[in-house]
Structures are given as structure tokens and as C-alpha cells.
Amino acid sequence: MNIFDPCIIKLTKYLFYTGKGGVGKTSVACATAVSLADRGKRVLLISTDPASNLQDVFSMALTDKGVRIPQVPNLFVANLDPVQAAAEYRERVIAPYCGKLPDAVLTHMTEQLSGSCTVEIAAFNEFSHFITDKTVQQGYDHIIFDTAPTGHTLRMLQLPSAWSDFINKSTHGASCLGQLSGLENKKTMYKQAVDTLTDGTQTTLILVTRPETAPFKEAARASGELLTLGMTKQLLVVNGVLTARSDALSSRLYEKQQAAFTAMPECLRALPLWAVPLRSYNVTGLENVRALLHADHVPEGGEILKISHIPTLKDVIDELAEKGKRVIFTMGKGGVGKTTIAAAVAVGLTKRGLKVHLATTDPAAHLKFVLDKTSGISMSHINVKLKNCSDISPKCWIKPGKQA
Ligand SMILES: Nc1ncnc2c1ncn2[C@@H]1O[C@H](COP(=O)(O)OP(=O)(O)OP(=O)(O)O)[C@@H](O)[C@H]1O
Ligand SMILES: [Mg+2]
Structure with a gap:
């Protein structure tokens, strides 16, 4: 290439x-x-x-x-x-x-x-x-x-x-x-x-x-x-x-x-x-x-991350489950992984026995590419015209938001 x-x-x-x-x-x-x-x-x-x-x-x-x-x-x-x-x-x-x-x-x-x-x-x-x-x-x-x-x-x-x-x-x-x-x-x-x-x-x-x-x-x-x-x-x-x-x-x-x-x-x-x-x-x-x-312009140096302990996603999910948070938003700049993290949190909470609904507000959402029906997690796409959400009664909602 x-x-x-x-x-x-x-x-x-x-x-x-x-x-x-x-x-x-x-x-x-x-x-x-x-x-x-x-x-x-x-x-x-x-x-x-x-x-x-x-x-x-x-x-x-x-x-x-x-x-x-x-x-x-x-x-x-x-x-x-x-x-x-x-x-x-x-x-x-x-x-x-x-x-x-x-x-x-x-x-x-x-x-x-x-x-x-x-x-x-x-x-x-x-x-x-x-x-x-x-x-x-x-x-x-x-x-x-x-x-x-x-x-x-x-x-x-x-x-x-x-x-x-x-x-x-x-x-x-x-x-x-x-x-x-x-x-x-x-x-x-x-x-x-x-x-x-x-x-x-x-x-x-x-x-x-x-x-x-x-x-x-x-x-x-x-x-x-x-x-x-x-x-x-x-x-x-x-x-x-x-x-x-x-x-x-x-x-x-x-x-x-x-x-x-x-x-x-x-x-x-x-x-x-x-x-x-x-x-x-x-x-x-x-x-x-x-x-x-242009690879011939190689910039100097590099940053080294100096943090002794970074909590993992599992720690975060444990805390969310423990504290009983019902609505969880993922937010951030485009492409950083909002949808992927939201889906991973949804799967983690489901594995801990909670009923989870995953909703997106992103017009270019692609939840179906991230999780399939076998995950047992219900999914929806929220837009301003959403009229009927009475069939949804989850223990926990997760919304991958639009860009911050
Ligand atoms: N080829 C590359 N190698 C390493 N890092 C890269 C490369 N291209 C972009 N990045 C880094 O990826 C991040 C996102 O890049 P950038 O801001 O250009 O994306 P964008 O498509 O303009 O994002 P947005 O949709 O938010 O406008 C930045 O931190 C940038 O420095
Ligand atoms: Mg940009």
C-alpha cells in the first residue's frame, strides 16, 4: 500500500x-x-x-x-x-x-x-x-x-x-x-x-x-x-x-x-x-x-506514563454494580471508544445478574455491530422523536453519548 x-x-x-x-x-x-x-x-x-x-x-x-x-x-x-x-x-x-x-x-x-x-x-x-x-x-x-x-x-x-x-x-x-x-x-x-x-x-x-x-x-x-x-x-x-x-x-x-x-x-x-x-x-x-x-522527519522524545496503579474496567464495573447506579453515560471525543466501553459495561453488569438496556444517542450509531442478540441485552437508538419507551423497564440504562 x-x-x-x-x-x-x-x-x-x-x-x-x-x-x-x-x-x-x-x-x-x-x-x-x-x-x-x-x-x-x-x-x-x-x-x-x-x-x-x-x-x-x-x-x-x-x-x-x-x-x-x-x-x-x-x-x-x-x-x-x-x-x-x-x-x-x-x-x-x-x-x-x-x-x-x-x-x-x-x-x-x-x-x-x-x-x-x-x-x-x-x-x-x-x-x-x-x-x-x-x-x-x-x-x-x-x-x-x-x-x-x-x-x-x-x-x-x-x-x-x-x-x-x-x-x-x-x-x-x-x-x-x-x-x-x-x-x-x-x-x-x-x-x-x-x-x-x-x-x-x-x-x-x-x-x-x-x-x-x-x-x-x-x-x-x-x-x-x-x-x-x-x-x-x-x-x-x-x-x-x-x-x-x-x-x-x-x-x-x-x-x-x-x-x-x-x-x-x-x-x-x-x-x-x-x-x-x-x-x-x-x-x-x-x-x-x-x-x-514523511517518515524522514522523525520527532524526538516520547512520554512515559508514570502511574503505579490504573484501575481496570472490571474495577469500574464492580463499583457501578456495587453502588447500584441506574443510569450510566459514556462520553468523550469521537472515536475514543464510548460505544465499546458502554457495551463492555453492559456485558459486565449483565454477568453480575443485572438487567441492562443499552441506548445510543449517536446518529451514526452501530450498536448492532458491537453486540448481537445473544448477549441478552436490549438495545435502542434514542432520537428526539422517540415516542414509546414504556416497554423498557431496565435496572440499569447505559447511554453511549455523542461527542463531548
Ligand atoms: N497515524 C497516526 N498515528 C498515531 N496517532 C495518530 C495518527 N493519526 C491521528 N493520531 C492521533 O489520533 C487522535 C485523533 O486524531 P484527530 O484529532 O486527527 O481525529 P479526527 O478524526 O479529526 O477526530 P474528530 O472526529 O474528533 O475531529 C489524535 O490524538 C491524533 O494525534
Ligand atoms: Mg477533527
Whole structure:
């Protein structure tokens, strides 16, 4: 498998990184941006993730306008904050009515504009600006988008076509569409953004995944859904590939990765495939970002964990069972293992004789891949429309939550 090297692959102007939480979208997007900028290309790297960690990666404060990275003169980085953008959008929509409509109506409008849909609209709004603005277009050779985990990104990209249909079908005009008010005059900009995203000569979708079964499945699903949205130019980057094995642990991991490759979904095999090796360091700080795609830049040192006793998961489950906790949440950054730990706790508590229900609030949940029916644990997917949960009377509920 070839190592992903942005300097030897002919890349389009717009690069759109997507993938399951924690697979390495930010790391690979940053390393791509730095590699291209080091080669003299003018690069703009933009995060559309509300939980962006670009500031940690570059160890500096960023803004939504784009900041030059001092040690990489050709690189500019912008951190869009969709939550902040949604607040500004809300303000813009409501301001003209202040003092003209009763307070109760204004409060209702504010509530209507405070949902996740508004955040996605605002994110797409910001995002479209970076694609369609002439000055931005002319100022850079490459514009790279680092996005939030797949579920959010898919919803954000599906919005424009939903709006167009809605606006076209609406007989009342866009002014009474609540969240969608003010969209009509943005239609041209959104159309241009979508046209650019779906033009394979301008935009490449880079699906980032880990060499593991569940991330492969999610990458396959995202690939299919984005294909139906018209993003036809796709390539696959498998991040964290083990290239050498030296002991029992690395041998086991190597075999697991190879088995996942063998069982890789058919639709992913059809894509150009590149690998990024598993590194012994975190991808933070410029030196480590540079080293991710270029092994000749080996960063120095390593941290050694100095803790004499770390409680095991068994200790945690024993304590949960002993204290009779009825509702247990697992939370954390994408891909850290919320679902796996929740499932392991559920199994542990069941083995201790408790009746357990495992529920997920994650739109991209894959509980059925983690536990099967023989586990004896009932499972459900909670969403805002959940109406009937009267048939569930567990001793203990476990909820793998969304990202913290
Ligand atoms: N090839 C690699 N080798 C070792 N560590 C890696 C590698 N790629 C990424 N990491 C580490 O994995 C963690 C997750 O990476 P990253 O933040 O890039 O993922 P992400 O997909 O952007 O996550 P999120 O969905 O939360 O935005 C980070 O701690 C990063 O330093
Ligand atoms: Mg990220």
C-alpha cells in the first residue's frame, strides 16, 4: 500500500476531509496542508467542526477569518465556529423585528432558531462563503476543509438541496419559513458551492478511516451517501496502519488490521487507496504534523506514563454494580471508544445478574455491530422523536453519548 503523500498525488483545488469521529481527519488534513505549503503552494486550511482542535495542533490561537502560521509562511488556518455563526445568524434574522413584534413572538423565533439545524445552516453558510468568494478563490492554490464527524457533515451537505426544494415549493415566500428565512437570497451562493463540491475537477472528497471493521463500514456508508449527493471524485486514506511488528501486541494488532483489510467493503476497494502509518507520537505541534506523512522527519522524545496503579474496567464495573447506579453515560471525543466501553459495561453488569438496556444517542450509531442478540441485552437508538419507551423497564440504562 502506498503512503499518502500530497506532494506526489495530483490534487484538486478543494480538498474535503471526512470520516468517523477520531479516525484522524484533522491530523491528515493538517499534514496535507503543511506538506503542500512547504512545497510553495498557498494553502488555506479551514475547520468546520464545532469541536475543532486545530488550535491545539498548531499550538496557537485561531480565528474564523484565517491566520498565517508563522513557521509555515504559505499556510493560513481558519477555525469556523458554527455555534457562534448560528448565534450571529439568529441575531441577523431577528434584529429587524425587534420592537415591531411582541416579545413572546420574538422569544418563539429565538427558540425556533436555536436548534441543531440552525447550526448546520450557519456552518454551511460560512463554508459556502469560503468556496464562492472570489478573493478567497484567487488567493489560494488549495483550500482544505477539515470537518466534523461524518453524521454532522452529511446533514450539513444535505441541507442545500432540501432548502431548494422547500423554497421552490413554498407558495408563501421564504419570509415565513422560520429557520429558513433569509435563505432565498443566498440560493445562488449555495448553488455555486454545491456545484463546486460536485465538480470532480475542482473538489476531491478524502475519506479518512482506520484499518478497522466499523470505521471501514462507516466510510463505505459515507462514500455512498456523498456519491448520491454528487461528490463523485473520492479517495480513501487509511490512517494508523501498522507497518512493522515486533512483539505479541503489535503482531496481534497487525493481524487484526490485515483481517479488516481483507473484509473491506467492495465499494471502498474501487477507490484510490492510500495509507498513513501508525505513529508512536500524537499529531500535535508542527514537527509531529510534518512527520506524519514523511517518515524522514522523525520527532524526538516520547512520554512515559508514570502511574503505579490504573484501575481496570472490571474495577469500574464492580463499583457501578456495587453502588447500584441506574443510569450510566459514556462520553468523550469521537472515536475514543464510548460505544465499546458502554457495551463492555453492559456485558459486565449483565454477568453480575443485572438487567441492562443499552441506548445510543449517536446518529451514526452501530450498536448492532458491537453486540448481537445473544448477549441478552436490549438495545435502542434514542432520537428526539422517540415516542414509546414504556416497554423498557431496565435496572440499569447505559447511554453511549455523542461527542463531548
Ligand atoms: N497515524 C497516526 N498515528 C498515531 N496517532 C495518530 C495518527 N493519526 C491521528 N493520531 C492521533 O489520533 C487522535 C485523533 O486524531 P484527530 O484529532 O486527527 O481525529 P479526527 O478524526 O479529526 O477526530 P474528530 O472526529 O474528533 O475531529 C489524535 O490524538 C491524533 O494525534
Ligand atoms: Mg477533527
